[in-house]
Amino acid sequence: MQTGQESDDDDDAGPRIWGGTTLTERKQARRTALLEAALDLIGEAGAAGVTMRAVCRRANLTDRYFYESFASRDELLDVLYRQVADEFLEPMTAFAETDDPSRDREFSAILVDKVLGDPRKSRLFLVEPYSSTGLGQTTISVMPVFTRLMQDHLFAYIEDPVRRRLAAVTMASGNAGMFSAWLNGSLRASRDQIVDHCAETIAAYRSLYRS
Template sequence: MGSQQRVWGGTTLEQRRAARRSALLDAALDLLGEHGGAGVTVRSVCRKAGLTDRYFYENFASRDELLAALFLQVADELQQAMESISPAGGSREEQARAAVEAFVSVCLDDPRKGRLLLVEPLSDAALSGVSVGVAPTFTRLVRRQLPPGASKNESILTSVALTGAVATLFFGWLSGTLTVSREELIEQCVRTVLLFWNQPRD
């Protein structure tokens, strides 16, 4: 039996390492939600997770690597939510609402995740680079939802503009600069999606 499979306390070494990694990521998300990126340090994360820095460096080379891994984990969650939307079927309004609700399920139902994806990358260098790197994935997902009939370049431009418009609305709400109710925000996002989808074409 390999060292990774040796059981201690009912779990293998690999399982314990995975649990420690998960605890560190959860702690970082909590701290970011409470204090922003500035509140996420190796020391604060270890204290929050109840682990020593030895276990931190077992999983991450630095605080920046931890934040990048956390961002990618939550971005993957959002990607899965958006991929679950059927690109066909239902009215345009129903499809637009489904797309917005997929975004809401990750970014508003857990505001820590919304802040991680949309607010902190503007001020934290560890997140800005990885945010730019994953942006094309989401514009491609938006393109899948666009009604047919547009040229390739028009679809690309529309998906980038639409993603930016909705993200800006969510950013405003999460950062506190947009003081409307959650319901008003969702309805405006749906109207915004429909506005882009219903543009007249030559």
């Protein structure tokens, strides 16, 4: 039986096994538990409620295991934000690759349902960047991916690169603000109203600079 602290699991005999799992697998499980704990805390109190100790308590892990995965609370939030951003980017990428106007409402419904699917993730991605949580620089580095997607696909027909960029940045920032207001309760609208608005906004932007 193995006792004491876990050690590196790669040696000449291959990965060591405790309780049917390797050290690498247990490290990944602890990392996942910490990220899920942070998401739960964000859903309850926002990113301001995410501290190393609060996350460890929620995940039932010691601070030793926190620092095994993350150098700081800000690094945890950075990793979590980027993961959530990738999840939101996926349906947008699939839509942009087809650029089919007949799918505007379908795409809008997918996007809105994504926002509604996990309130914790939506709050992190769309609401928390507007507060003083330390996510500002992460948001600044991530959002250009979304604007470039719109710029290079949705507005590829616009010949003037400045106008193309203006359209993409305006639509991306406007939708982010709209979803943030919807999620924090300052904008009262039904799901269908939001879907209709998104579809109509896309249609309006499609006609921008056509002439």
